[in-house]
Amino acid sequence: MPHKLMRMRRAEADQGTPGRPIMIAIAGDSAAGKTTLSRGLIEALGPGRATTICVDDYHRFDRAERAGLPYTVLHPDCNYIEIMEQHLQLLAIGEPVLKPVYDHSTGRLTRPELVEPREFIIVEGLLPLHTKLSRACFDVTVYLNPPEEIRRRWKIVRDTSERGYTAEQVLAELARREPDSEAFIRPQRAFADIVVRFGPAPHRDDPPGTPLSAELMLRPTIRHPDLTRVLSDGDQHAIHLKLTRDTDGRPVDTLHVHGYSPREDSATVEKAIWAELGIDASVPDSLGRLADGERTEPLAITQLLLLYHLLDAAR
Amino acid sequence: MPHKLMRMRRAEADQGTPGRPIMIAIAGDSAAGKTTLSRGLIEALGPGRATTICVDDYHRFDRAERAGLPYTVLHPDCNYIEIMEQHLQLLAIGEPVLKPVYDHSTGRLTRPELVEPREFIIVEGLLPLHTKLSRACFDVTVYLNPPEEIRRRWKIVRDTSERGYTAEQVLAELARREPDSEAFIRPQRAFADIVVRFGPAPHRDDPPGTPLSAELMLRPTIRHPDLTRVLSDGDQHAIHLKLTRDTDGRPVDTLHVHGYSPREDSATVEKAIWAELGIDASVPDSLGRLADGERTEPLAITQLLLLYHLLDAAR
Numbered sequence: 001m002p003h004k005l006m007r008m009r010r011a012e013a014d015q016g017t018p019g020r021p022i023m024i025a026i027a028g029d030s031a032a033g034k035t036t037l038s039r040g041l042i043e044a045l046g047p048g049r050a051t052t053i054c055v056d057d058y059h060r061f062d063r064a065e066r067a068g069l070p071y072t073v074l075h076p077d078c079n080y081i082e083i084m085e086q087h088l089q090l091l092a093i094g095e096p097v098l099k100p101v102y103d104h105s106t107g108r109l110t111r112p113e114l115v116e117p118r119e120f121i122i123v124e125g126l127l128p129l130h131t132k133l134s135r136a137c138f139d140v141t142v143y144l145n146p147p148e149e150i151r152r153r154w155k156i157v158r159d160t161s162e163r164g165y166t167a168e169q170v171l172a173e174l175a176r177r178e179p180d181s182e183a184f185i186r187p188q189r190a191f192a193d194i195v196v197r198f199g200p201a202p203h204r205d206d207p208p209g210t211p212l213s214a215e216l217m218l219r220p221t222i223r224h225p226d227l228t229r230v231l232s233d234g235d236q237h238a239i240h241l242k243l244t245r246d247t248d249g250r251p252v253d254t255l256h257v258h259g260y261s262p263r264e265d266s267a268t269v270e271k272a273i274w275a276e277l278g279i280d281a282s283v284p285d286s287l288g289r290l291a292d293g294e295r296t297e298p299l300a301i302t303q304l305l306l307l308y309h310l311l312d313a314a315r
Numbered sequence: 316m317p318h319k320l321m322r323m324r325r326a327e328a329d330q331g332t333p334g335r336p337i338m339i340a341i342a343g344d345s346a347a348g349k350t351t352l353s354r355g356l357i358e359a360l361g362p363g364r365a366t367t368i369c370v371d372d373y374h375r376f377d378r379a380e381r382a383g384l385p386y387t388v389l390h391p392d393c394n395y396i397e398i399m400e401q402h403l404q405l406l407a408i409g410e411p412v413l414k415p416v417y418d419h420s421t422g423r424l425t426r427p428e429l430v431e432p433r434e435f436i437i438v439e440g441l442l443p444l445h446t447k448l449s450r451a452c453f454d455v456t457v458y459l460n461p462p463e464e465i466r467r468r469w470k471i472v473r474d475t476s477e478r479g480y481t482a483e484q485v486l487a488e489l490a491r492r493e494p495d496s497e498a499f500i501r502p503q504r505a506f507a508d509i510v511v512r513f514g515p516a517p518h519r520d521d522p523p524g525t526p527l528s529a530e531l532m533l534r535p536t537i538r539h540p541d542l543t544r545v546l547s548d549g550d551q552h553a554i555h556l557k558l559t560r561d562t563d564g565r566p567v568d569t570l571h572v573h574g575y576s577p578r579e580d581s582a583t584v585e586k587a588i589w590a591e592l593g594i595d596a597s598v599p600d601s602l603g604r605l606a607d608g609e610r611t612e613p614l615a616i617t618q619l620l621l622l623y624h625l626l627d628a629a630r
Contacts, residue, residue, distance in 0.1 A: 062426070080413060080429065082411060083411065083412075083413045083429070086405070086410065086411075086412075090401070095401065096397060096398065096401075097398075097401075098395060098398045098413075098415055098427070100413055100426070100427050108426075109426035109427075110425070110426060111377075111415070111423075111424035111425060111426070112413070112415050112424075112427050114395065114398070
């Protein structure tokens, strides 16, 4: 862990400079992988330095109340968006908030909890990038964009095992939510500095069971580490960088990390990312862990890149 | 109702001037009469123009959690004072807040509720004047200071009838709270523009059952209506004004309203207070009602004076 950096910020605090937390948004539809991604960041930073809040806690109605309403939890009107904005702004200037709490297991709103800002705040959820005011609170913005068939599979597994639904109920809910996903969730992709897509490698015919690849679209809205020195601009390697155009025609870099990337290749990329921070610490080894504890290189590199941006913003 | 004034403020809103709510604090110990006082104000202003919040909702612990703690709900450490300050500041600049909710009947913290600022905000509770930052949010501050034996009687009646306690439990709780009352509640008296004392008329030997008198200490920290023209500076009348010294030696006016004040006398005082507002509306007739619906002149004049200050601050 980058202890030197921690000391630096401590010294700053000692000098009476109020600490402005560094904030990252991880937006995406239900079961897009937000929690898996943010868990690795919290572990790498240490819970004493970082905290995660989920903005789905800002639901305006509980599950029973929503039953009679024409829209789903993905709809901004179904959330206290104005209060979410207010709390994000307060956290961004280092103030605590009393955050509402939505209990996913019961579908009920319960007593709120105090959130005190830490050095880093990870904000994940369905709509953190929905408004201009909320977007303005973040140093780094991420949108998780897995292929829909993969997200559906993840959602069925999670909601049947952890939230007490049947697979049929989850599929019906997904269908019911589709118009709101289209109208409110996916448009947030346009406001992300980094769009992350975990899925089968494109243009390849990998056998079933192949670990998922990551495709990281790096928009020039923030300064990404320069990977051109270690990665060639072609798609013949397991990890490669490709200069492409976004759907709106604007230039972007896309970092591809194949699910079977050799550890040596990913170690080279990790070192290149880490070296740009210029800090005297090794790459955290807690990255890349799935819920079952297995390590995947695509996840590790994705988390390391986000960690780079958090630490870079804190300098 | 003062419709002219409402139109005035509407016109202001139409011109795009953001409405800064007028805020009044009604502080006092448990069962000091805060709710009775504020209810009449809300009725007179109309619920569309005014809202009440209770800052006892900022309790940090629920009843079960408090059982193991060395302090009572009167102790600032037992409350999210920092969040209370934050919410009062947000309301004061016209922003909504998601306020925590403490359910007195169950002793549990429940889902928070949205409070949107209105033209007037009445803030009542145990500790609204505890900090400098919270005090700075108010246009008018009131402290309710009934004699302890009367407050104890009120608390026993309320807590046994509405909150499911026995009289013995209430008395034990009052004894347990006494050190915190002394340390944190009563010191707020010093920060009130108006100190209200409902109790037996001093220096008289009224028979039991005589309605309570009001003694309103008017500190020159805000501009009170000039009552010297309609009231003499002596104590021979049922309603009179008396120039005195506060416990710290500073000069104050004290308005005495005897429980048996004739309606003509109180009408004269009410008109004198109301006339200073210079608005084209009659004195609201909803003032002075106790919980049982009966009207008392001391309560009516107290509420009218507070109403005067709210409307005066809104001009």
